[in-house]
Amino acid sequence: MASVPSLASTLQQQLADALTAALPDAGTADPLLRRSDRADFQANGILALAKKLKGNPRELASQVTAALPAGDLIKDIEVSGPGFLNITLTDRAIVETLAARAADGDRLGVPPKAAPGTTVIDYAQPNVAKEMHVGHLRSAVIGDAMVQILEFTGENVVRRHHIGDWGTQFGMLIQYLFEHPDELRHEGDQADGEAAMSSLNRVYKASRVLFDSDEEFKARSRDRVVALQAGDPETLAHWQRFVDESKIYFYSVFDKLDMEIDDPDIVGESGYNDMLEETCRILEETGVAVRSEGALCVFFDDVKGPDGNPVPLIVKKTNGGYGYAATDLSAIRDRVRNLKADTLLYVVDARQSLHFKMVFETARRAGWLNDDVKAHQLAFGTVLGKDGKPFKTREGTTVRLEDLLDEAVERATAVVREKAEKVGLSEEEIVENGRYVGVGAVKYADLSTSAVRDYKFDLDQMVSLNGDTSVYLQYAYARIRSILRKAGDAKPAAHPELDLAPAERALGLHLDQFGAVLEEVAEGYEPHKLAAYLYQLASHLTTFYDQCQVLSDENPAEVVENRLFLVELTARTLHQGMKLLGIRTPERL
Ligand code: ARG
Numbered sequence: 001m002a003s004v005p006s007l008a009s010t011l012q013q014q015l016a017d018a019l020t021a022a023l024p025d026a027g028t029a030d031p032l033l034r035r036s037d038r039a040d041f042q043a044n045g046i047l048a049l050a051k052k053l054k055g056n057p058r059e060l061a062s063q064v065t066a067a068l069p070a071g072d073l074i075k076d077i078e079v080s081g082p083g084f085l086n087i088t089l090t091d092r093a094i095v096e097t098l099a100a101r102a103a104d105g106d107r108l109g110v111p112p113k114a115a116p117g118t119t120v121i122d123y124a125q126p127n128v129a130k131e132m133h134v135g136h137l138r139s140a141v142i143g144d145a146m147v148q149i150l151e152f153t154g155e156n157v158v159r160r161h162h163i164g165d166w167g168t169q170f171g172m173l174i175q176y177l178f179e180h181p182d183e184l185r186h187e188g189d190q191a192d193g194e195a196a197m198s199s200l201n202r203v204y205k206a207s208r209v210l211f212d213s214d215e216e217f218k219a220r221s222r223d224r225v226v227a228l229q230a231g232d233p234e235t236l237a238h239w240q241r242f243v244d245e246s247k248i249y250f251y252s253v254f255d256k257l258d259m260e261i262d263d264p265d266i267v268g269e270s271g272y273n274d275m276l277e278e279t280c281r282i283l284e285e286t287g288v289a290v291r292s293e294g295a296l297c298v299f300f301d302d303v304k305g306p307d308g309n310p311v312p313l314i315v316k317k318t319n320g321g322y323g324y325a326a327t328d329l330s331a332i333r334d335r336v337r338n339l340k341a342d343t344l345l346y347v348v349d350a351r352q353s354l355h356f357k358m359v360f361e362t363a364r365r366a367g368w369l370n371d372d373v374k375a376h377q378l379a380f381g382t383v384l385g386k387d388g389k390p391f392k393t394r395e396g397t398t399v400r401l402e403d404l405l406d407e408a409v410e411r412a413t414a415v416v417r418e419k420a421e422k423v424g425l426s427e428e429e430i431v432e433n434g435r436y437v438g439v440g441a442v443k444y445a446d447l448s449t450s451a452v453r454d455y456k457f458d459l460d461q462m463v464s465l466n467g468d469t470s471v472y473l474q475y476a477y478a479r480i481r482s483i484l485r486k487a488g489d490a491k492p493a494a495h496p497e498l499d500l501a502p503a504e505r506a507l508g509l510h511l512d513q514f515g516a517v518l519e520e521v522a523e524g525y526e527p528h529k530l531a532a533y534l535y536q537l538a539s540h541l542t543t544f545y546d547q548c549q550v551l552s553d554e555n556p557a558e559v560v561e562n563r564l565f566l567v568e569l570t571a572r573t574l575h576q577g578m579k580l581l582g583i584r585t586p587e588r589l
Contacts, residue, residue, distance in 0.1 A: 004100040004109030007089060007512050008033060008041065010073060015043055015085075018067035022060065026053065031064075031085075039076070039086035040509060047083045057083025072096075091500040094508045095562070099494035101511070102569045106576060110515035112154030119150055120158045120335040123347035124254070124261060127164030128246040128268070129173060129200045132253055133398045134383040134391050134457070135349050141446045141582065142380055143347035144259050145527040148580045153522045158339050161261065162331065163250075165243050165268035168321065171225030174238045175217065176207035178224075184241055193252020194402065196245045229273075243268075256405045258439050259582060267331075275330035276322045280315055283329070288365045294318035298362045303354070313358040325359055332363045332375070342373050345525065350379035350452055378525045381454035383446075391457050404457075405442060411463050412438030415471065416589065423482075423588055436584040437463065437471055444470030447581050448531035468535050470583055473574060476538040478589035480571040483550055484564065490557070492564035503547040507540040507566060514573050518580075527581060534577045541570055 005013075015031035023029070032045035046064060050057035061079040068074065076088040101109035123143020126132045150157050177184055183206070185199045210217045227235040247266070254261045280296055283289035289298045297312035305311045315326045335341045346356060356377040363369040385391045393399050413434025420430050441462040448468060449455050465471055484492070500508065510533075517533040520526070549555065550563040575585045 002100060002104045002109060003111030004097060004104065004515075006516055007073070007093060007097055007509070008035075008516065011041060011087065011089070014068055014073065015045075015064065017069075018064045019046070019049070021067040022063040023049070023053065035509070036086065038080070039078075039088045040505075041087045041089075043085040043087065046085065050083060061085055089509075091498065091505065092496045094500065094505060094512070095494050095496040095498070097512055098508055098566070098569055099496070101514075102492075102494065102565065102572075106572075108514055108569075108573060108576060110152075110518060116154040116156055117342040118156040118158065118340055119343040119345055120160055120339050120341040121147055121150070121345045121347065122160045122162050122331075123147070124259075125162040125164070125268075125348075126246075126250055126253075128170075129204055129242050130164070130246075131197060131201070131398065132250070132401045134401065134404070137257075137401055137404075137442075138380045138383065138446055138451075139347045139349070140254065140257060140259060141443045142378065142451055142527060144582045145443075145447055145530075145580065146345065146347065146378065146525060148582065149518065149522050149527065149530065152580055153518065155522070158335075158341065159262070159265040160331075160335070161266040161268070163246075163266060163268035165246075166270040166273065166327070167323075168225050170228060170239055170242070171221040171223075172207050172211045173203065173242060174228065174235055175221040175224040176203060176210065177238045177241065180206070184245060191248050191251075193249045193255075196248040196252075200242070200245055200249065243270075253401055253405075256402060256439070257443075258436070258584065269324075269327045272327050272330035272334060275333060276326045279326055279330045279333060280322070283315060283362070283366060286366060288362060289315055298358065298365075300358060300361060303358060313355075313362055315362075324355065325362075328355075328359045329363060329366075329368075332359070332368050336368055336373050344369075344373075344375040346375070346377045348377055348379065350381055353377060353379050376525065378451060380451040384454050384456045386456060386458055388456065405439065408442045408459055408462065409435050409438030411459055412441060412471070415463050415465070419589070425588060429586075429588065433586045433589055436586055437474060437589075440470040440474060440578075440583040443582055444473075444531060447527045448535070450526070450528050468531075470578075473534055473538050473578060474583075474585055475589055476541050477571055477574045477578070477585040478587065480541075480567045480574075481587050483567060484571070487551060487560075487564055490551070490560050490564060492568040493558075493561040494565045495558045495562040498558060498562050501548050503540070503544040504563070504566060507537075507544045507570065510537055510540050511566075511569055511573055514577070530577055530581060534574060534581075537570060537574060537577075541567070 012031060012033045015033065016028065019026065019029045019031060026049060029049050030045050031043040033041050033043050036042035046061045047057050050060045058079055061083045065077050065079065065085065072090055073093045074087060075090040078086050080086050121143060124140035126136045147157050147159060183203050185195065211221060224235060228239060251261065280289070284296060289296045292312060295314050295318045296316035297314055299310050299312050303311050313325050314323060315329065316322055332344065335344055348356065360369060360375045363375065369375055383391045391399055413430060416433045416437055417430055425433065445455065445462045462469060463471055465475065517529060521530045548563060550567060551560060578585050
């Protein structure tokens with residue numbers, strides 16, 4: 001593994017050293033380097049520094065320029081405006097740096113973190129015996145991307161699927177199953193997710209009807225909750241059937257999403273049951289939680305209801321029951337103490353932000369979270385329909401995830417089929433690509449806007465070949481692969497001695513930023529910045545094709561090789577970036 005410093009960071013370092021050399025008393029100063037339209041980079045930091053030292057910025061800029069080391073990096077540097085530096089790099093430096101990236105396999109010169117931590121990430125958390133909805137899609141897609149990205153940076157990642165598998169609603173379901181044992185499918189049935197969900201739905205509806213109409217059934221259901229919490233083996237066995245049946249369904253949806261979820265990582269609310277009492281005891285003994293109207297509560301100065309009265313976090317209800325908060329607090333203890341996490345990341349709907357704010361603050365007061373162990377909610381917004389309202393079917397019910405994915409794949413397959421003959425795809429490839437393009441379209445739409453923003457679910461736009469879509473990126477990749485196949489005996493090879501065309505330089509400079517972008521994405525939990533980077537990469541590639549022929553008889557052999565080298569590195573960067581977002585890049589499209 002070779003760590004390849006980016007051109008920007010090498011330049012930044014040289015400028016910082018030159019600043020120190022020119023102004024030994026200035027301490028460490030930031031040259032404030034950024035990409036620029038006028039040159040490759042512009043350094044703006046000298047202006048502020050000169051002001052601070054009451055010097056002449058243009059003079060200082062010249063001194064810095066003089067103090068820069070001679071070498072192959074900088075082709076041209078000029079003082080401009082009130083004291084900016086415009087810097088152009090040599091073509092050689094660009095190609096040599098990219099060649100070092102290309103020689104570094106899948107890592108593309110991006111070094112793993114020197115001191116990785118442990119992040120527990122809570123994502124893809126559907127609820128037992130319930131249909132998954134688009135909110136669960138977002139958590140799964142964003143969470144999976146963050147897992148891949150963090151792992152790529154070298155972080156230890158522990159996945160936790162905090163499924164809703166506990167609570168009073170199970171009393172009704174289990175009691176119903178006791179009384180109608182044949183209504184849920186039997187184990188050994190084919191692992192068919194849809195059949196599992198429809199049988200769960202049936203039981204759910206039937207038990208609900210009974211619960212609402214039959215007082216005696218209601219009473220028996222309440223007793224059943226007590227038996228469940230007390231760990232009665234027969235009750236637990238019936239509960240387990242709901243969990244198992246639901247998992248068949250969950251897995252079928254995750255499978256459609258082309259996403260790997262492992263059973264040991266599914267630790268639902270029930271998994272913390274044994275800790276709840278202790279969690280409450282500690283909170284009460286330390287005074288973090290207090291009794292209020294019979295419930296155990298935590299209060300916050302800044303959390304008030306519309307009437308101005310404080311709204312507490314309830315960790316134990318008046319009737320002795322534990323809720324969502326007690327479970328989440330126990331999960332924090334488990335993740336910090338047993339999983340040795342130093343970061344807890346929650347990929348959960350923004351509508352639960354108040355809950356997490358109160359839970360995190362409670363955990364801080366209890367000392368479970370502190371400066372070394374931090375929690376963060378990666379909050380996501382709502383998926384909207386074309387009408388701008390929360391996404392629903394025409395009948396006003398929540399959209400079934402499977403239907404939505406099926407439709408995306410269907411549309412995508414039609415798009416793929418249109419070009420299939422020209423590309424020479426077999427029926428099998430059309431089907432496979434249709435799936436990758438359809439699922440990719442849904443994921444990309446979810447990942448390409450900042451998570452916290454709402455977005456419109458618009459399949460027409462998602463599978464469009466033009467614009468900021470995954471299909472556009474997938475075509476960019478496939479086109480490069482096609483060129484590489486057509487290249488015959490000509491092989492990609494870097495030629496640092498060649499002069500680069502403007503479009504080649506722009507592509508190259510963008511390629512070089514991959515590592516820096518990933519670092520930012522991982523730090524801020526912002527996968528949309530990776531999507532934006534990849535889209536820009538594909539756009540640079542499009543401009544490059546417009547201006548530079550790759551396989552032309554008029555090109556000298558070195559130019560062909562160097563251009564093949566550039567597009568091949570672009571393909572590998574696209575492939576790696578898309579993979580981190582959970583999106584496939586078919587070889588032929
Ligand atoms: N199951 C919950 C839901 O469907 C999401 C769980 C989020 N994670 C957590 N630790 N509370 O809304």
